[in-house]
Amino acid sequence: MSEFIKIAERRWIDKEQHHFIYEKSYTPEQDEVLKRQGVDVCAVTEVRGREIHNRIEFRKGSSVAVVPCLHIAVLQVIHNPDSESGFEEVSTEEHPDLQQLLSPEDHHFALRSMVQCLIERGIQDTMLESFRRERETGKEPLDFNHLMRMQIVKALMEIAPDETKEMALFLLEYVTSGNLERVKTFDEDFHYVFLSPKFDFADLKRLDKICGGIRELNDDLKLDLLGKRKLPLWALEKLAGDEDLWIRTEIARRKHLPESLVVELAGDKDLWIRCEIARREDLPESLVVKLAGDEAWEVRCEIAWRDDLPKPLVAKFAGDEDQMVRRWIASRRDLPEPLVVKLAGDENPEVRSKIARREDLPEPLVVKLVGDENPEVRSKIARREDLPEPLVVKLAGDEDPEVRSKIARRKHLPESLVVKLAGDEDPEVRRAIAGRRDLPEVLVKMLANDEDGDVQSEIELKHDR
Secondary structure (H helix, E strand, C coil), X not given: CCCCCEECCEEEEECCCCEEEEEEEECCCCCHHHHHCCCEEEEEEEEECXXXXXEEEEEEXXXXXXXXXXXXXCCCCCCCCCCCCCCCCCCCCCCHHHHHHCCHHHHHHHHHHHHHHHHXXXXXXXXXXXXXXXHHHCCCXXXXXXXXXXXXXXXXXHHCHHHHHHHHHHHHHHHHCCCXXXXXXXXXXXXXHHHCCCCCHHHHHHHHHHCCCHXXXXXXXXXXXXXXXXXXXXXXXXXCCCCCHHHHHHHHHCCCCCHHHHHHHHCCCCHHHHHHXXXXXXXXXXXXXXXXXXXXXXXXXXXXXXXXXXXHHHHHHHXXXXXXXXXXXXXXXXXXXXXXXXXXXXXXXXXXXXXXXXXXXXXXXHHHHHCCCCHHHHHHHHCXXXXXXXXXXXXXXXXXXXXXXXXXCCCCCCHHXXXXXXXXXXXXXXXXXXXCCCCCHHHHHHHHCCCCHHHHHHHXXXXXX
């Protein structure tokens, strides 16, 4: 059983494993709101064998929020790179042995000194000073950088959310002072606060006022706000006009979007936003009709694929000027037979290929497409399992080897055609025949000695030769 023996600031967890903790607790005297909430700040150094880990713990009753401390300032020196080239930055993650340069006691002393300075100055005032120095110099302070600020805010939000919200809004207002460029620089420090469910709509309204509009926030933060939490209508309306394409895309993809915003985004300048709107299941018929006439074929394609597409629009798209739209229409399962006939004669072979793959294709059109001038269309027809034998025989003699290969792979093929295609001039056709499980022994032997190595390999693979 683990043994806890408190000697000064050290308490043992497991002596056999050389596992113990140094800790020192402080009351945040300068931060009255945290003090009133019963928050304590603890410097904790944990030693497990040769491993040393430093952290700051914010404690409130039984709740604990942790800030890992990977870097602790031990001392500050002036470095002249021109005359002192021997200095270089190294990481304890890549060189864990560097941790041993300091004893556990030294680690704890450095951590405790940092936490004590934080307490004596006050957490809020320390963050203010850090922001001020970064704002004036353009560089992150070494001793209290962006990562440390963000981790402390996150930890405080976990145990004292109301007080932390107030501090975050106060700090952001101070550090930006109406400068919108600073908003984008410093709002990331409070990322966790703004995404928290505890940060309600009223808080969002205050944030909007402080930063001169929610659209002035960092793009990453806006994307997270859209993706990870509920937003009021006024915020969605503002973000729907954002300059960033991905932010408007997130709005367009959002479920239960007010119709007024759907209408607005249906007229967006970017075609990809209009495509997202065209995919919406809740799209009003008036907007389906509007987007069916969109200048971008990509948008019309999205409309053409809708299950609820009105019949007049199906007919309209079957004659669309863009072959991509006609291809999408040709793939619709509910396509009326007159339109199937029309598209079977389309000038574009890709459209005719789509028709050739339809399960409901009338036999007269099958016959027509077997004689199509384009080999890709004939290849698609050759895949059909419902081909009458005369058409199978015809395609087995097609001038295009890809078509003959498709016939050679049919499940049910007359033996006479198997023999014929086994002697085809094209190795791909012979290879397709070699892969058949129903190949007569005489043909197995013949193809095992084929001049093409791939044909021989197929025989070895499928017939254990």
